[in-house]
Amino acid sequence: MSDVTTTDYRSTEERIDVSQRVQTLPAPAPDQELLTLNMGPHHPATHGVLRLLVTLEAEVVRDLKPIIGYVHTGIEKTAEDKSYWKAIPVVERMDYLAYYFNAMAFCGATETLLDVEVPKRAQYLRVIHMELNRIMSHLVWLGTSMLDLGAVTVWWYCFRERETILDLFEYSSGQRMHTRYFQVGGVMEDIPAGWAEKLRKFIKIMPEAIDQYLDLLNRNEIALRRMYGTCPLDLETLEGLGVTGPLLRAAGSNWDLRKAMPYSSYEDFDFKIAVGSRGDNYDRFAVRMQEMKESVKIIEQALDGLPEGPYITDDRKVALPPRHELATSMEALIHHFKLVTEGFRVPPGEVYYPIEGPRGEYAIFLRSDGSSKPARVHMRDPSFVNLQATLPMVKDAYIADLITTLAMMDPVLGGVDR
């Protein structure tokens, strides 16, 4: 077998210089006719039912208005009519690629209101699941965004690893998506026997798999030319627009809530924050790729250091008593009955609980009026806020770059519309 590293094709690849890409576009001519075009709401390249009202001058985007609300299902309103523990499943369904993060923000907010301590083991289990979820979300992003750029192959590889993660979720909670694994005060169940070994196998293959994706893309002239240097946006504008997550870090900020304001024991883990320099589409891509590798590191550390102990708080006013106690303890039976019928009551107050998700700052604003149902649930969803940066990013760029930018922004419309 000949050495693939010395073929003509490989040497052509080595010579690709994408930094020479010319991106200067002429100013609009006064007599040029403008074309207003609807992109979406059902265009497959829009990652959901996003509608963009685009004003074009020939191929150049001059104006853009996102029109949203097509999958608004009133989840915040629905959650107000459910007791706290029954609201977790509906809240999980907001951003459907980040269900563990939605649940974490909601449970975290409720725990803050209740002033409940979460056991260390539960915190570590939450971290493991959230980081798996982050990898899973980034894999869907990578697959679909490369699909947008015309590369079908990457998608298959991404979904290969994604399936492994979903199998792990199914193994620990019984569900592939929207697992309702996080519970107020901890997690639903301890991890089952054999789960840790399965996870170890996964964290062994994942870094190699990420390198495989990078091999497919980092020398790919089409992908590079479409990403490198397109649609950059400076840090100041991004911060003004409230953009968070990989989009912000691609422009050079090192803001990551896991490091800056740790929650759920993130301070115990050693990991790096991936930061870009130019803030273009390539940096947005590269930051997410690196983030996946860091997530693997966090999972490994959390698994190695997984403390023994309870997986949920022993506060019987909040968490269900163990099944075996119901047969012998009257008190446990009463607690069980009260929790399942009415739910627990939460002291009145207002909290805002932010966490770092795959797309930025997920935060639940929760107001309690003292009853067993939340008086107001609001999700500060990063996709919704980040979407405002679309126009500044793509203004005066080609419509082809708009597709790339949208792919690299990775909005999830379930989270935007809620």
Added chain:
Amino acid sequence: MPDAPGTELLAQDLREAHGDDAVVGTGFFRDKGAIEVAPTAIVDVLQTLRAKGFKHLMSVHGVDYYPEEPRLGVHYELLDRDALDRLTVKLRVTIDAPNVPSVTPGWPTANHQEREVYDMFGVVFDGHPDPRRILMPEDYEGHPQRRDFPLGGEPVLFTAAETAGKDYTLGADQPRGSEKAKR
């Protein structure tokens, strides 16, 4: 996080800068400070706090305090990324005069979020560059996140029942609002 005296000091600074009426009250709950301000002072207050380091507006969201008065609330979540501080600035307006000056000119991130608060609660943001609904259809009547807006009072569009001239909507034969009262 600013502690309870720190929040008081911030409120005192705001009183000195914008008059005693600018600050309605302060609160400190679960390690986080909150300052309630007069609706008319919100733009100035946020500007002053920005100069004090709270350079990032992370979230704007609405609350309905029904049955308390004034009913509608708007919350502004500020963040200081150097001192790692968070601070809530709140204001309350009545249903009859739900006018709040828009902070979008100074904080572009508030654009979509103020539109959402208008859409869901009916708070009118004066000076907003694009004051339209955002999530609900443009011709929609009412503000669904208000506490007295009934669940299930929403007609289902484009159903087979509708084409057949029947109306299977829950509570469609009753006037709006009676759904909630019945429960």
